[in-house]
Amino acid sequence: MSHHIVIGAGLAGAATAYALTARGEDVTVLERHTPANDRGSSHGSARIFRYAYPDRLYTELVVRSRDLWSAVEAAAGTELISVTGAIDHGDVRHTAELAEIFDAVGVDHEVLDPAQASERWPQFAFDTEVLFHPDAGVIDAETTVNTLLDLARATGHARVLTDWTVAEVTRRSAGGFRATSATGESVEAESVIVAAGGWLPALLGALGLPEGFLSALPRFEVRQEQAFHMPYRDADESGLPRTRWPTFIHKSSEIFTYGLPGGRDAGFAGQKLAQFNGGRVIDSALDQDGQITEEMRTRMIDYAKRHLPGLVPEPYAETTCLFTNTPNEDFVIDEVDGLVIVSACSGHGAKFAPLLGEFAADLATGAGGVPERFRVGAR
Template sequence: MSNQQPYARRIQNIQSHIVNNSCNNNKKNNNNNNELLYDCVVVGGGITGSSACYQMAKEGLKVLMLEQFQEAHDRGSSHGDGRIIRLSYPEDTYVRLAKMAYPEWSEIERLSNTKLIHITGGLDFGVPNAQPLIDLIDSYKRNNIDYQILTKKEAELNFPQFKFHENDLIVFQKDSGVAYASKSIKTIWSLSKRFGAQILDNKKVSRIKVESENLITILCEDQSVYKTKKIVLACGGWVNQLIHNSQLNITLPLEISQETVFYWEPKLNNTIDYTQFSNPVSIYYGESICFYTLPQIDIRGVKIGYHHGGNVLENMESIKLPYKKENYNKVKEFVGSYMPGLNNDKEYHSVVCHYTNTSDLHFIVDKHPRFSNVIIASPCSGHGFKFGPAIGKLISHLVQNKPSPIGSNDEFLLKRFNINFFPKRTSA
């Protein structure tokens, strides 16, 4: 399956492998495409799909990625100016994955000569009895991660963007930061093509057919057809629709939510620096609520979101509903209480994105229970972007039947669910 050409030689010959990515040109080349047998086809060009494509192409596999919209589009889960990157997880699996993600991001930056990660440091804070904070401190100790517990005075002296409450538990970890989201997608797409991957946008997959354990046929809405040995379904909130259209006989226990993040400007005459060069990322844990903040990057204002505070949708094509007024007011209250230097009367800007959530909020990275050449790599439940290149490597190993690079990852396997199999339909 793998190209045995030495890595250095493949780098030297990269330019000869670049494939034309124009959708119009694809139509006249469909006959040639039909004759190709790919090692793997990736469906979905967000952070998960593009990272998988990049990692497999870098290892010499013949890879095709199909994206139903345009590069770095804003209709899914991978767009925007910034996302939090952090080691601050209570689960050891995510800590191992994060420790692998940081050097993978550095490698992408090196290969592309593009800055994608900026380290700001990170605050996790909230009510002192918040179980997530207690578990987080235990995880830091268990995994030998440097951290500091700050007093209110220490925290406000170092981070004047915040005003904390007297009894808050405040934990600082120096390695947290921001990943530039849309910029990262564009960069990973470009690198994937440099390593020989073929990427087609505006190419919606309508169904797949598993012919055998070594052959899958892919039919797109424009009637183009592709052949591959293996396929990765990394299409987020659209994954169940594709699985059902393809008669793959399972329904994944997923819930799609429409989330909104808000950007809040500093008040007039405020001299505090809220940019990424001074302001840390943060996560607040209340009794039953979680907010996250990112410093100003490209869009004016501090980005603040209510984690899992959006509307649940039936599917990705559902009519979009207004953000819940009571949740909007909770965001405003949080801004006024903890970041009083910001104007919480009205946000400067807002952005809509989607979470595709499992019931336990862990990822799915696993083979289909019946078809071992179908890999399901979705969803990220609102916290996956930071891990992108590491998840891509996880998928690449899975496609090549290599051991997991992070050891045990049972949290990502389908066996944890009571998967419902439905009868195979007789009609096409």
């Protein structure tokens, strides 16, 4: 049995802790704030779970991940993914390519022309073919993080230290690592897994990574995304929709947007929508200010007026979150001399959380590998 340090208690970090403790490994999770806090990428109760990728590898990984989600839900007796179905449309979404991958992988789906889609979902305005896959849904991110950590602690092999800011990770002369906090506390372990999301760029220089590995890392771009909840026109007395709303991705030559039924933290009373990678670029999570810009608010109101007739185009709730992107949006999951990096997930990592945890646990224990294209040396 080995002891592992996990830096970061978001979705990836919590999933890693759970995967390791399920194998009988000891884990200390170090979180600079609190698990799933609103300064990271895993807060709130609404993230999209979908299978649609113009890349067969990712679709296959979603299938693998869904089995793991089901196992976590069964272990906890808690629903973490609400099934809503998902629609993809827009003149550059390439629905035929997505459908071809679904056929190859075995994902249930159908393609509708604009008239058929408008009849089924009159709350949307369509001008292209629409791809629908019914098994997509909405992830409750915050509940997932807490569930995974609770399951990890229940094994007796995990502890979670909060308000614990990692200042430095050094290698011990006797082997293994020592993580030191900003206040001088320390934790020692045989391996370290860094799942710090938007905090990773500011932390890289303090991890003692070999220069060759550091220089081979892709450029990380952190964005402060802005999301808006708009109420349903056909809401009942409690604000819930009378019409069933799927999640959606709309990728046109004009704008790339996504949306999903808002979760618990927005009262389930509206659709959450955002422009993909529309937020401002910041150096790291340290530089976020949580501010919504009037420019983006106006842009999304205008978008709703033109494309979402089923919504009242007036935000009743707004939020920011962090996307930490690589240039090609591929994940970075790799290990060097006992230190594992699990980041960045480029705004689409939530659905893979339990699988990311398994990948990280495999690398930390030497039990297995990861897809080669996620490794630093493959770039």
